[in-house]
Amino acid sequence: MPLRCAAGCSVRDGEGTGVNQDPPERAAEEPHGSGAEQRGGRHELPAHRPRPEIGVVHRSGWSGFLRGDRSSPAFGTLAIVLCLLLGIAIVTQVRQTKTGDSLDTARPADLLVLLDSLRQREATLNTEVSELQNTLNSLQASGNTDQAAIQSAQARLAALSILAGAVGATGPGVTVTIEDPGPGVSPEAMLDVINELRAAGAEAIEVNDARQSVRVGVDTWVAGVPGSLTVDNKTLSPPYSVLAIGDPPTLAAAMNIPGGAEDSIKRVGARMSVQQADRVEVATLRQPKPHQYAQPVK
Structure with missing residues (x-):
């Protein structure tokens, strides 16, 4: 009957060729009682020799x-x-x-939602732009209106200031010279000359003599006697000079109206001459009087 050794080799009874025998020197070293270890045909390794592990494969890497x-x-x-x-x-x-x-793989519904959101944002921005443009236009229109109003007010103030005699004036006009050797020019004759110039469109009038001048205003008055006329509390002596700013031909024609100022001067033995000029300067100022009753409307 075949027997299987511990090392996995097979032996048959009576056959020594299948058994791995130890070398002679190893056999000599083993004690004689080893036959007990071979009982039953089983060969066992000595106790000092390590037994190999069966089925364990060592790998590396x-x-x-x-x-x-x-x-x-x-x-x-x-x-x-x-x-x-x-x-x-x-x-x-x-x-x-x-x-x-993201856009390539998005669903059509998601793309529609995104497109609608972008359109709403665009509409909002367009509305903001329109509102800002309207605000800018309003500011510009208001600025232009305010500027025009300021310019109009300044022009009106200048005209009223000239008419009231508060500022000097210069421009085309006439110079009326009255010689009164008599003397015979009365306050009424001088007042006729001033009124005729005003009616002809004179914007600024000044009455002079050799020593002083008077700026004619809206409330100018003339008094006195021939040879010593009092104009606004200033006494003037002949010869007199009247300066008027306005259209020269119109002012000169007003002085030559038949039965007018020139005829009044000649009737008392005085002489009057009118000289037109491109530039006449009225430099005398009129001090404004305080108002007791009238107040500006606000």
Whole structure:
């Protein structure tokens, strides 16, 4: 009957060729009582010789490392590194997909919602632009209106100031010279000359003699006697000079009206001459009188 040894070899009874025998020197060292260990045809290895492991294959490299003890620290570190690399790759791919293919991969319904949102935003911005443009136009119109009103007020103020005698004036006009050797020019004759010039459109009038001058205003009055006329509390002596700013031909024609101022002067023996000029300067100012009753309307 075949027997199987511990090393896996087979032997038959009576046949020595299938048994691995130890060298003679090893046999000599074994005690004689070894026959008890071979009882029943079983050969056992000595106690001091290590028994080979059956079925265990030793591997090296990555395959051996991976198939080794998975509870070791090295295996845990490698697993963490692999997970990190895998996470980075996934995040990169997701970002690329979102940035590059978000619109390409979006559903038609999502695209319609996005388009509607953009249209609403555009309409809102257009409304804001229109409102700002209207505000700008209003400000510009208001500024132009205010500027025009200011300019109109300034022009009116200048005209009223000239008429009231508060400011000097210059412009085309006439110079009326009255010589009264008699003397015979009365206050009424001088007042006729002033009124005729006003009626002809004179904008500024000044009455002079050799020493002083008087600016004619809206409330100018003339009194006195021939040869010593009092105009607004100033006494004037002949010869008299009357300066008037306005249209020269019109003013000169007003002085030559038959039965007018010139005829009044000649009837008392005085002489009057009218000289037109492109530039006449009225520099005398009239001090305004305080108003006791009239107040400006606000």
